[in-house]
Amino acid sequence: MKEAIFETLKKLNFTEYEAKAYLALLEESPLTGYAVAKNSGVPRSKIYEVLDGLAIRGDILVSPGNTPQYTPVPAKELIKNRRREAEENLELAEKSLAEFERSANDRENIxxxxxxxxxxxxxxxxxxxxxxxxxxxxxxxxxxxxxxxxxxxxxxxxxxxxxxxxxxxxxxxxxxxxxxxxxxxxxxxxxxxxxxxxxxxxxxxxxxxxxxxxxxxxxxxxxxxxxxxxxxxxxxxxxxxxxxxxxxxxxxxxxxxxxxxxxxxxxxxxxxxxx
CATH class of the missing domain: 3.30.870.10 (Endonuclease Chain A)
Structure with a gap:
């Protein structure tokens, strides 16, 4: 089951370590970075780099303090965000490609x-x-x-x-x-x-x-x-x-x-x- 979910998350631009950390937080949260590493199998030397990347992207939330704790964005919200980003990227690609095509045509026309x-x-x-x-x-x-x-x-x-x-x-x-x-x-x-x-x-x-x-x-x-x-x-x-x-x-x-x-x-x- 988890392996299939890992593959799905990879298609949503998660790295293997990011997918493991996110799933560990879905199973139990909030967790410290140490606990996420322990529960997910992500090396401790990499866990904070992985968690920072997820937080910057908006896939997890961080509570401030001497010992930060991490909570995942709910799965439905994650998918909603990814869908919105995909639609925005497709709209941008459509406009950019149309402009490029128009510009290319302009270069050949008088x-x-x-x-x-x-x-x-x-x-x-x-x-x-x-x-x-x-x-x-x-x-x-x-x-x-x-x-x-x-x-x-x-x-x-x-x-x-x-x-x-x-x-x-x-x-x-x-x-x-x-x-x-x-x-x-x-x-x-x-x-x-x-x-x-x-x-x-x-x-x-x-x-x-x-x-x-x-x-x-x-x-x-x-x-x-x-x-x-x-x-x-x-x-x-x-x-x-x-x-x-x-x-x-x-x-x-x-x-x-x-x-x-x-x-x-x-x-x-x-x-x-x-x-």
Whole structure:
């Protein structure tokens, strides 16, 4: 009979010694640690370690005093507690696995976001979840709306680095003023926003078309990596222009206009993504 109960208790995460000590207390209690060892067959050198483990888990109760005595939690209460713990663990496992599955799917999908406000809401969500670094290419219009979230991220210890089109100043972020600024708005016919959060997710799109604004959000590494690296290469260019602007403009024209013309496919040298 006892052997069968030992096996059952083991399935409830009791060790062999814990099962023996608990059954000894069910048969007779309260008992001192010495008496539990004697009645259960658990070595005296191990009994207090075993009893402490049972007490911490809530399977037995301890009366304080110079010579502590031990009493078991009734069998029905023990089973009730184990059932509750099992249900809680299953619920947690269900939620965790569902979240992991969703996250895994997200890493393979590219989601389309329409309307400027919805795009900015998604960017705010990315900012709120960032823990290490935010890389951002942005115009002043959108920066002013995102500034509170970016400031909070900085307070959490997130490094915030911005490539700014137009005058943006910040007391918490590293800001690189783009060497063309407003000229790019004219050349491209609109404003874009690109954010890379923790090198693991990106939002990129046009945000100057109101309800017709379009952006993509993804954790797909095939896009996260090149988009993040494009921002980083823009930062390289800002550093290089800061130190060697005169030499570069001597070779490639003001604001490197000759390079932009060289790689344009339209005779007016403007971009026509929004046509």
């Amino acid at each position: 989601w389309n976001i329409t309307e400027r406000n919805k795009i900015l809401d998604k960017v705010k969500e990315c900012i709120g979840l960032a823990t290490k670094r935010i890389l951002l290419e942005i115009w002043k219009d959108e920066y002013e709306e995102l500034e509170p979230e970016l400031r909070q991220a900085s307070k959490r210890g997130v490094n915030v680095t911005i490539v700014a089109y137009g005058e943006i100043s910040s007391d918490f972020a590293q800001v690189y003023l783009h060497y063309m600024g407003d000229g790019i708005t004219e050349e491209y016919g609109g404003r874009w926003l690109v954010i890379s959060a923790d090198d693991s997710e990106v939002v990129a799109g046009i945000v100057s078309l109101g309800k017709d604004s379009r952006a993509a959000w993804t954790r797909h590494v095939g896009l996260v990596m090149p988009i993040t690296e494009v921002i980083i290469h823009d930062l390289y260019l800002m550093e290089i222009m800061e130190k060697h602007r005169e030499l570069l403009e001597e070779s490639f024209g003001e604001n490197l206009v000759n390079l932009r013309h060289k790689f344009s496919i339209y005779p007016d040298y403007k971009k026509h993504y929004l046509k």
